[in-house]
Amino acid sequence: QVQLVESGGGVVQPGRSLRLSCAASGFTFNNYGMHWVRQAPGKGLEWVAVISYDGIYKYYTDSVRGRFTISRDNSKNTLYLQMNSLRAEDTAVYYCAKDDSSGYYYVSLDYWGQGTPVTVSS
Amino acid sequence: DVVMTQSPLSLPVTLGQPASISCRSSQSLVYSDGNTYLNWFHQRPGQSPRRLIYKVSNRDSGVPDRFSGSGSGTDFTLKISRVEAEDVGLYYCMQGTHWPSTFGQGTKVEIK
Numbered sequence: 474q475v476q477l478v479e480s481g482g483g484v485v486q487p488g489r490s491l492r493l494s495c496a497a498s499g500f501t502f503n504n505y506g507m508h509w510v511r512q513a514p515g516k517g518l519e520w521v522a523v524i525s526y527d528g529i530y531k532y533y534t535d536s537v538r539g540r541f542t543i544s545r546d547n548s549k550n551t552l553y554l555q556m557n558s559l560r561a562e563d564t565a566v567y568y569c570a571k572d573d574s575s576g577y578y579y580v581s582l583d584y585w586g587q588g589t590p591v592t593v594s595s
Numbered sequence: 596d597v598v599m600t601q602s603p604l605s606l607p608v609t610l611g612q613p614a615s616i617s618c619r620s621s622q623s624l625v626y627s628d629g630n631t632y633l634n635w636f637h638q639r640p641g642q643s644p645r646r647l648i649y650k651v652s653n654r655d656s657g658v659p660d661r662f663s664g665s666g667s668g669t670d671f672t673l674k675i676s677r678v679e680a681e682d683v684g685l686y687y688c689m690q691g692t693h694w695p696s697t698f699g700q701g702t703k704v705e706i707k
Contacts, residue, residue, distance in 0.1 A: 481698045483623040516646065518636075518687055520696040534695045544692030564689075568643055583655070 475499040475584045477569050483590030485559055493588055495552040495569030503547040504529070506576015508555050511565035512588070521567070522554065525576035536562075559593045568591050596689050597622050601699035607707045614675040616702045618688035623668050632691035635673045638701075639684040648673065652695055655681070680706060 481493040495507070509521040522543040531543050542555040552569050566588040569577045573583040598621040608614045620637060624631045629632040635648040640677050648664035651671060677680055688699040 512636075517685075518638075518689070519673050519702045520689075520698065521697075532694055573649070577656040579626055579630075580689075580696040581649055582630055582636075582689070582691075583635060583646055583649070585645070 477584060478573060479567065479586045479589035482567065482591045484592045484594060486595050487560060487593055489559055490555070490557045491559065491591060492572050493554040493556070493567055493569075493589060493591070495554075497550045497552065497563040497569075497571070500571070502545075502550040503574075506544075506572035506574060507545060507552045507573060508570045508580065508582060509543060509552075509577075510568045510570055510582070510585075511563075511591075512568070513562075517563075518580065519565075520580070523572070523576050523580065524552070530577050549588035554592070559591075561593050564591060564593050596695060596698050597624075597636065597693045599681075599688055599690055599697050599699040601686075601688060601702050604702055605637045606702055606704045607611065608675075608678045608704060609707050614678050614682075614704060615675045616688075616704075618666075618671045618673070618699050620671075620683050620690055621642060622693065624671075624690050625668065626678055633664075633666070633671050634689045635662075636687045636689065637682075638687065639681075642684075644687065663672055678704070678706070702707065 476497045476498045524543045538559045544553045568588045569586045570582040571584040573581045600619045636644040638644040652664045686702045
């Protein structure tokens, strides 16, 4: 069965960096686009970034573009999110999610991980 | 960005009774391939979201048939034919047609 396990969250000061990981299993990782979605405390869901199955296409929401970098290692079945210049408003639970297609054309998230919490505070 | 507007935001329901959630988009969600990438998710307290419906009206594997999705263009609906206790939580619509993908605000379903 599909499993997505996030790690790397924690408490970090504003302006610092953090790298999240998502270990995937139960499906052919290099066939599918992958996403990061976040949820601030008590708030709704916000899509953050996508990477295509081959790692070529990447797209970000405006609020993180230039600060966050999504990447993947298909040899390790792992998705990453490098978060730099963190702000208080980045505080959220970060979910990785699998697309049911390539990640190039449209978004359709069929499986989600359990999430990893990130708190940005001094 | 495409704005997704759900209503109501809070929905008290009686066990065994039907429930309906509306989701409207600020632009048509018909993609160039003719499909409409509108999904519905359910999030129980303390859990990650689970997809219920994809492409407007297709139920995911294992989703009870009391859940149904309908709509077209900019106007979509999720219906629960008979609410059960396990259906409580937040429901979100999400459009995947336009970049960036966007979610509705969420509808909280609770038992009266």
